[in-house]
Amino acid sequence: MDKIAVLIPCYNEEKTIEKVVTDAKNALPEAVIYVYDNNSSDHTVELARKAGAVIRYERKQGKGNVIRRMFREIDAQCYIMIDGDDTYPLEYAKEMADKVLKEESDMVVGDRLSSTYYQENKRPFHNMGNSLVKNSINTLFHSEIQDIMTGYRAFSYQFVKSFPVLSKGFEIETEMTIHAVYNNMQVDNVIVNYRDRPEGSVSKLNTYTDGMRVLNTIMKMFRQYKPLAFFTVLALLLTLVSAGFFIPVLIAFLKTGMVDKFPTLIVCGFVELAAIQSIFAGLILHNLGVKERRDFELHLNGIRERFEREMKEKDE
Template sequence: MDKIAVLIPCYNEEKTIEKVVRDAKAALPEAVIYVYNNNSTDRTAELAEKAGAVVRQEYKQGKGNVIRRMFQEVDALCYIMVDGDDTYPMENAREMADLVLERNSDMVVGDRLSSTYFEENKRPFHNMGNSLVRASINALFKSDIRDIMTGYRAFSYRFVKTFPVLSRGFEIETEMTIHAVYNNMQVDNVVITYRDRPEGSESKLNTYSDGFRVLKTIFRMFRQYRPFAFFGLLSLLLFVIAVGFFIPVGIEYVETGLVPKFPTLIACGFAGLAALQSLFAGLILHNLGVKDRRDFEFRLQIVGKDTKE
């Protein structure tokens, strides 16, 4: 098992990967640098190996697929994950690693949004999207994560070996954050400086499609991780609709003794039943979630023993 492993997922980063690997070796001389090449069509793999990195291949396209492979294959006490585009300074890597190794942190978030991100990033929709996602996650999960979508993080062994990678693309960072918050893992924030990509280096992000996928991931994980809140809100909405349409029918019945809008009454009944079903679905899923949390704690104990051995 390595003490520190630096994990760099890459797709067509020949302009920057050599510098990122050398910066990582300078910041963490004892670390093993792993570059996972994701079907690059340029010299990314060649230049990474030349700079001294261990180069491996992941043939399923997508950042989530690369991270799944890295987490399965690499064993280390501390993992530093950083993008290969040279937008994150490796000078903060030592502080992040120390939080994992000495302060028992499970995930350290490299916080761009509290420093230079909004000045350096030239894409206004990305700026707005990052702020929206941060506000949504912190409100829904009652957390205080300052940068949800940063690609610069440090992880403990137990986080990596208990994190189920379900996403295939860039929404993986959101999934990591929610997993840590939901399972009551120790999360720390380290403010980092952010610099935009150097000239000639192109981002692989699509503002609209990737943004939609991130929002879809938040919606899906809110439903999965907080089912009582999700289905409780749905139940309340259905109940309000049922009552809203029933009031005029009920008033007319009291005044005339007749129900001329019988289809509306039937619809109200079905909406009320759906509200009741949603409420009980939320309760059942919540109890299943509590059981899953207990099972997860037992899995953490097993992983902790593996680390000590």
């Protein structure tokens, strides 16, 4: 088991990867640097190997797929994940690692948004998207995470081995954050400087397509992790629709004593039945979620015991 593993997912980063690996080795001399190549067509692999990184591969395209393989294959006391585009200074890596190793943090967020991100990033829709995602998650999950989409994070062994990677692409950061918040894990924040990509380096993030995927992930995970709140909101919306159809029928009945629009009245009844069903669906899923959280805590205990056993064997 490594003490510190630096995980760098890469796709066509020949302009910057050598510098990132070198900076990581200088900042964390005791760390093992892993570069996971995701079908690069340039010289990323050769340059990373030349700089001293351990090279591994993920053939399925997408950052989420790369991180899934990383988390499955690497065992370490502390994991530092960073992008290969040289937008994050490695000088903060030691502080982030110490929070995991010495303060038992489960996830440390490299917070760009509280420093230089809005000045350095030249893409206004990215700025707006980051703020929208942050505010959405903090509102829906009652959290105070300062940067949801950052690719600069540190993790504990417990987090990595308990995190089920479901996303395939850039929405993976959102999924990580919600997993940590929902399961009441210790999340710490380290403010880091951000610098825009150097000239010639191209972002793989599509502002609109990936932005929609991230928002869709938030809604799906809100439904999954907060089913009672989700289905209660749905029930309220259905009730409003039902009331909108019912009120004209009621007014006509009060005036004439007759119901002229029976089809409309029937639609009202079915819509309100759907609202009632939504409430019960939310209650059932909420109770299942409570059981899943209990099972997850037992699963965490098992991971912790395995970690302590491996550390004891390592010391012997």
